[in-house]
Amino acid sequence: MCDLPTEIAPSEKIVRAVIFPYHFDRKKQKYTHRAFRPAPGTDRLSVIRQSHMGSDFCKAKGREIAAGGGENKRYTGLAVLTAAQIRSVGVALEDAREDYCGTHTSGMG
């Protein structure tokens, strides 16, 4: 049962787990636009509602994502945007609680 509101306030923090080394610019040592590339076959990106789920949950989810696939990669942090920032570039936020409570997907609106 997920009791989070489906409505997302403009000020809500939405996060994306950043994975080293693939989301990183090696020279600048900061994450790049590739952290926001969707999985193949979709224009949707998996993100988490940090304002509701809290940082600990988001970090644990990031580690879980990094552990998948068995490659040499690690969770390295959270890229944080507000819902308003995401919507300002024409991207919609959609509820995806069928995946797990607190996750949303953002895709082209």
Next chain:
Amino acid sequence: MLTRLCEQEMTPTLSLFYERYQAIVQVQVAQPGNRGPHLAFFEMNEARAEIQQLATLKENWDGYGAIPIQKTTMRNAVAAVDQVLLFAPAPADIAPNPNGTVSLEWQSDFGRAQLEIGETRCSFFIDRRGGTSFFWDGSATEVASQIGILISSSLFPPPPAAPATTSIGVDV
């Protein structure tokens, strides 16, 4: 393969793109290997090795369901590097994308450029700071050295030559 690509004519699409670009931006055609043949050779080798390393990534390499870089994509990317780095400096970043493509990225104070190569298609853009931006896409086997010229002349132009002045002092 490398020789064939060097000798082949530009495709009409890339040719048109190049002509349009030349009309707007003053393209200064550098000579191949103007950075020195040894430097270009090492940069190419390093880039090739990085691309070949990317082709070893397995399914879900990013944790979000990314697909592996196929051998065809790797070969296309290596062939593109062989062409583009004849004129352009080594990319600032060579990276895989979740959809199985490889991106080569350049950045300078003058803007940025990205070449993304897949199994059959590729795309390229230059985003010049305060200037015109261009986008081109075409076959992944069409990548020609002209793209290296565009990158080099747009993002890494040679510094302006020092004024040739001579001061003469006369004691009277």
